[in-house]
Amino acid sequence: MSRAEEELRSIAGRLLEKKEVELVVGYEHHGRSVRPCFVSKPEEANRLVWNADCWFNLARYLRSLRDRRVGIVAKGCDGKTIVELLKENQLDRGSIVVIAVECNGVFKPFKYGLNRAERRLADYCRRCVTRVSPIADYVVKSDGQASQRENSVADGDASDWLSLFRKCLKCMACVKACPLCYCTECSIEGFKPDLVHRLRVPQELFTFHLTRALHMAGRCVECGACESACPVEIPLTRLYHELNEWFKENYGYAPGRSVNEAPPPLVFKEGWKG
Numbered sequence: 001m002s003r004a005e006e007e008l009r010s011i012a013g014r015l016l017e018k019k020e021v022e023l024v025v026g027y028e029h030h031g032r033s034v035r036p037c038f039v040s041k042p043e044e045a046n047r048l049v050w051n052a053d054c055w056f057n058l059a060r061y062l063r064s065l066r067d068r069r070v071g072i073v074a075k076g077c078d079g080k081t082i083v084e085l086l087k088e089n090q091l092d093r094g095s096i097v098v099i100a101v102e103c104n105g106v107f108k109p110f111k112y113g114l115n116r117a118e119r120r121l122a123d124y125c126r127r128c129v130t131r132v133s134p135i136a137d138y139v140v141k142s143d144g145q146a147s148q149r150e151n152s153v154a155d156g157d158a159s160d161w162l163s164l165f166r167k168c169l170k171c172m173a174c175v176k177a178c179p180l181c182y183c184t185e186c187s188i189e190g191f192k193p194d195l196v197h198r199l200r201v202p203q204e205l206f207t208f209h210l211t212r213a214l215h216m217a218g219r220c221v222e223c224g225a226c227e228s229a230c231p232v233e234i235p236l237t238r239l240y241h242e243l244n245e246w247f248k249e250n251y252g253y254a255p256g257r258s259v260n261e262a263p264p265p266l267v268f269k270e271g272w273k274g
Contacts, residue, residue: 002143004101005050008073011099011138013045015071021097025061026073027054033110036061048073050140055106055122057081057223060179062091069095075103077124077223079133080256081179084219086135087259090182100136109228124224124237134257161239165205167232174236175212177229180219188212209239217243218263221256 012024016039026048028037034053039045050073058072059081074082079100085091105125132139175181175188188211220240227237247253251264 002050004140004143005048007140008050008099008101009045009048011140012039012048012071012073013042015097016040016045017042020069021071022068023065024048024071024073024099025058025065026099027056027058050101052105052107053109055109055224055228057179057225059085060177060225062096063182066091066095069097071097071099073099073101074133074136075101075106075223076128076130076133077103077221077256079135080130080221081223082133083135083256083259084180084221087263093259097137098133098135099138099140100133101140102132102142104131104142122224122228123235124222124227124241127241128222130256135259161209162206164234165209166202167234168205168209169232170205170208171231173229173231174226177225178216179223179225180216180221187215209236213239213243216240218247218253219255220244 008026012026015021016024022040024039024045026037026039027034027050028047029049034049034051034056036056036058037047039047054073054075057078058074059078062070062072062082062085072078072082079098082091082096082098086093105121105128107119108122131142175186188208217240220237220243222237222241222244224237227233227235230236244255247255247264253261253264255263
């Protein structure tokens with residue numbers, strides 16, 4: 001057990017013992033990997049783990065737990081998600097205790113029989129510069145070295161995106177996995193076929209992804225949940241990264257950075273540079 005894991009368990013156990021939270025959302029071992037877990041007793045805190053397989057964004061559970069006081073283990077991108085959900089009035093800050101664990105990057109998740117020897121840092125982690133959640137009540141330092149980050153990754157051109165979108169099965173996994181997709185009626189699910197048909201119509205695949213990209217513009221925290229869920233491995237986080245770069249260049253804005261920082265669409269003024 002690593003020092004970070006030991007400290008994480010200690011904090012979670014103490015919070016539960018003192019009844020400062022009813023539940024701690026974290027990760028536990030599952031076979032040869034990890035999965036999300038929900039710890040409600042102090043003695044169960046030893047189930048919690050922390051390693052490079054903890055790729056899942058746990059913030060997606062918080063909306064369904066709004067009526068409880070919850071502790072959550074948060075990577076940098078998880079914390080940025082919490083910030084965005086707070087800004088969108090989807091969470092109450094007073095009911096969340098954030099245990100921010102310093103993240104050195106996570107491995108690309110296993111998919112469909114890939115060889116374990118092929119483990120590598122996820123592409124979205126290579127672009128990430130947020131190692132610690134911007135919102136935190138407790139901070140747990142990591143044991144390991146920081147993985148090498150890159151300011152940019154080769155992104156290709158529009159024709160590449162068209163070819164990638166043609167692979168799309170329109171299975172909605174990206175939407176269901178995203179912690180910031182919480183609309184009660186989804187505009188691209190296809191129940192209103194005037195915009196996007198429910199069936200997989202090849203001519204509408206670009207509209208499907210463009211509509212979702214516009215919905216995520218200035219909101220996506222690049223956690224990789226959509227990309228990790230995609231069965232045909234479309235690099236969706238790269239697309240949303242390009243949108244975030246545009247917002248950063250034109251408005252000096254980055255999603256998830258601060259609860260007090262209003263998204264550009266809410267305070268837009270012509271010629272505004274942030």
